[in-house]
Amino acid sequence: MRLPHFLSCALLLVLMLPAQAAIVAFEFDDPAKEARFKHFGEELRCLVCQNQSIADSNAELALDLRRELYKMIQNDATDEEIIDFMTNRYGDFVLYRPPVKTTTYLLWFGPFVLVLIGLIILFRVIRSGNKQGNTELSTEEQQRLQQLLKNEKGEG
Amino acid sequence: MARYLVPLGIFIVLAIFLGIGLTRDPKLVPSPLIGKPAPAFTLPRLYEPEKNFSNEDFAGKVSLLNVWASWCAACRSEHPFLMQLAGKNIITIYGLNYKDERDDAIRWLAQYGGNPYTVIGHDLNGRTGMDWGVYGVPETFVIDKKGVIRYKHVGPLQPEVWNSTLLPIIQKLQAE
Numbered sequence: 200m201r202l203p204h205f206l207s208c209a210l211l212l213v214l215m216l217p218a219q220a221a222i223v224a225f226e227f228d229d230p231a232k233e234a235r236f237k238h239f240g241e242e243l244r245c246l247v248c249q250n251q252s253i254a255d256s257n258a259e260l261a262l263d264l265r266r267e268l269y270k271m272i273q274n275d276a277t278d279e280e281i282i283d284f285m286t287n288r289y290g291d292f293v294l295y296r297p298p299v300k301t302t303t304y305l306l307w308f309g310p311f312v313l314v315l316i317g318l319i320i321l322f323r324v325i326r327s328g329n330k331q332g333n334t335e336l337s338t339e340e341q342q343r344l345q346q347l348l349k350n351e352k353g354e355g
Numbered sequence: 356m357a358r359y360l361v362p363l364g365i366f367i368v369l370a371i372f373l374g375i376g377l378t379r380d381p382k383l384v385p386s387p388l389i390g391k392p393a394p395a396f397t398l399p400r401l402y403e404p405e406k407n408f409s410n411e412d413f414a415g416k417v418s419l420l421n422v423w424a425s426w427c428a429a430c431r432s433e434h435p436f437l438m439q440l441a442g443k444n445i446i447t448i449y450g451l452n453y454k455d456e457r458d459d460a461i462r463w464l465a466q467y468g469g470n471p472y473t474v475i476g477h478d479l480n481g482r483t484g485m486d487w488g489v490y491g492v493p494e495t496f497v498i499d500k501k502g503v504i505r506y507k508h509v510g511p512l513q514p515e516v517w518n519s520t521l522l523p524i525i526q527k528l529q530a531e
Contacts, residue, residue: 246384246490246491247490260481260485267485287387287388288387288388288486288488289384289387289488289490290387292384292385
């Protein structure tokens with residue numbers, strides 16, 4: 200059975216509704232506030248289902264945090280106040296972008312260090328490859344070559 | 356020789372790091388509240404709603420705050436151990452009934468063997484739990500005589516973890 204295109208499109212739209220509903224539940228009259236709400240909803244990690252942001256998650260805790268975020272944004276809380284509210288309770292772990300400090304140096308700079316190490320290894324491999332390609336023979340090798348050639352002549 | 360030792364070295368370092376990673380539970384998030392005074396709250400008690408339970412009740416003794424709910428399956432598994440602990444009188448056990456209906460909570464305690472808590476705060480909307488950074492019930496906080504949070508255990512409280520981790524911390528705090 201083949202559904203007409205408009206029917207299958209309509210079906211898809213209906214299926215998408217629950218995903219939209221999570222955000223739409225909070226209404227803003229100011230689009231700037233709504234943008235902030237969306238921004239923070241995506242920057243904060245839900246601790247119950249750790250691979251979802253609080254905007255994505257349907258966990259009870261995520262809903263509570265969205266409600267709290269909504270209240271703070273309606274009350275014109277600063278970015279710092281919002282971040283502090285979250286990290287004072289759940290630690291840096293709630294932030295998808297943790298702050299740069301001694302405990303997170305490895306997290307932030309580790310990848311660059313790895314790339315650097317990779318480049319150094321690559322550079323050295325290329326250089327040693329060049330050395331192997333060297334066709335000049337050392338005097339020792341020249342002597343051995345002469346000897347081998349001599350021996351071959353003698354046998355022939 | 357070095358040609359083989361370098362990759363081997365890298366492999367060993369990686370294996371050690373990944374090995375350590377395997378032994379850690381990503382669900383356990385370190386609490387930023389350790390070493391800080393218990394967040395302020397005032398809640399109605401579960402059994403006597405006209406009376407309050409607040410952070411000031413922690414003063415003067417080492418105590419536990421156990422966060423639980425009737426809808427929490429893991430709470431059922433730790434409940435017999437909490438009852439056993441309450442019977443031993445080693446430490447005051449406070450309860451935080453998190454996002455639960457009063458009737459459900461009272462019925463649950465009656466059904467599963469009694470009430471191990473000295474006082475239970477009724478956190479209907481979960482706002483106090485949020486201030487305490489609760490993200491997965493059951494959770495158990497160890498609070499010292501000054502009302503400072505000293506340890507947090509996430510997950511059901513069982514004899515093994517009690518004997519190996521919580522009891523030594525509590526004994527140290529009680530001696531302070």
